[in-house]
Amino acid sequence: MTSRALPDDAGAASPVIADVETRPLFDWLFGVAVVAMVAAYVRAVFFTPVEALQGAAQKIYYVHVPAALSAYLALGIVALMSIVYLWLRDERADRLAESSGEVALVFLTAVLTTGPLWGKPIWGTWWTWDARLTLTLFLWFLTAGYLVLRGAVDDAGMRARYSAVIGILAALLIPFIHLSVYLFNTLHPKPILLKPDKPSMPNEMVVTFFGFFIACALLCVALIRARYRYGVARDALRAMDLAEEGE
């Protein structure tokens, strides 16, 4: 069925385990991402002008939007890998989907906490059922459900198939939720939805934004990579345990 990362004679000599044991504790990509993140924060807080109308609250924008884009990136990987898994039955696709799903939840949580923090002073409310807000909230629910499902199935092949099916169906659902809220709002317009148009930002702000965007994307990729490596080691260890039990 699924291809195993380990050869049949997996034991103490497993190359995967050996690789994990010799791997340096420091993950260079993660290190670079953290440094980039810190630099982006320092620039946004100290070296970017305060916006004239919104004041300091506008600075949340630099975290909020890149975090949302990173979440979309991770969710895109989940949907894509779900299709790839059902097609090729490669367990690496499943592991990548799993890793991306967890990282997506982290970034979605960041989006859903920074959003209301900005909304309260600017919109005057923590939450409104705007199309984009609602969609993000439901992406969070779907991602959480996806991860709970993964945790509730013991058999690896079954878990991979179930979560791939959910990944595909969730991707199909997103247009419907978006359409629902969109219709709702055109029929019942709410003045509070006036989202400030992105002003033609001064150059300093644009640079800060792109700096944050790159830092966030780096962090996203680094986290997925670290989580994927953990998955490889965990599965190798499990296969070793099973081999020992079989003996």
Next chain:
Amino acid sequence: MRPSLLVTAWVIARKDLAIEFRTRTAFLAVLVFAVLGIATFYFAWDATAVAAIDLAPGVLWVIFTFSGLLSLQRSFGVELADRAMDALLLAPIDREAIFLGKALANLLFVAGILVVTVPSVALLYNLPLGRTLPILFAIALIAAIGLVAVGTLFSAMAANTRLAELLLPMLSLPFFVPIVYGAAQTTSMLLAGRPLGEAWPFMKILIAFDLVFLTACTLTFPYILEE
């Protein structure tokens, strides 16, 4: 010669309905739950602040969705006893037929619930249904098809997991949002005596949802049953 997909599906649906008809436990339990839910909403309602006509569509569709979940739970739950699922899988029939049969049985089950809940809401909340009743049932049926398609697939999935009772609602409810939304909006327009044409955008969502998810769930179902 193998019997056609729909014939096989009907055989499976009849089997499920026969089990239900002979035991009658689940259907009655879900009916009582639905009416109880409708009655409970009454106590959370300030009649002087919100008119019954504004509250009722929400009550109807939320309760319908929750009772639907209860009945879907049982759909594959019954196959766990004595490993009946294995026998079903051994039968020389398409997996798609199993899905369609199960979904059909669930649809009839859920339609049975609707036949009781719609008049109950009308009665308890004193709604002027009258001539709109047949249209309301037609919309309810369209909504039920989408609900049952997604719910049957997730029921098959959840039955094989730990946390089955918790997982089915957690996975299904986000998928029921477009259904609850479309059905409740259409219902409130009907109750307000607005022309049916105004509700058309919402009905389009319901119909599109049915088509997309009935197809997608039928196609992905065989992956759930692989051994």
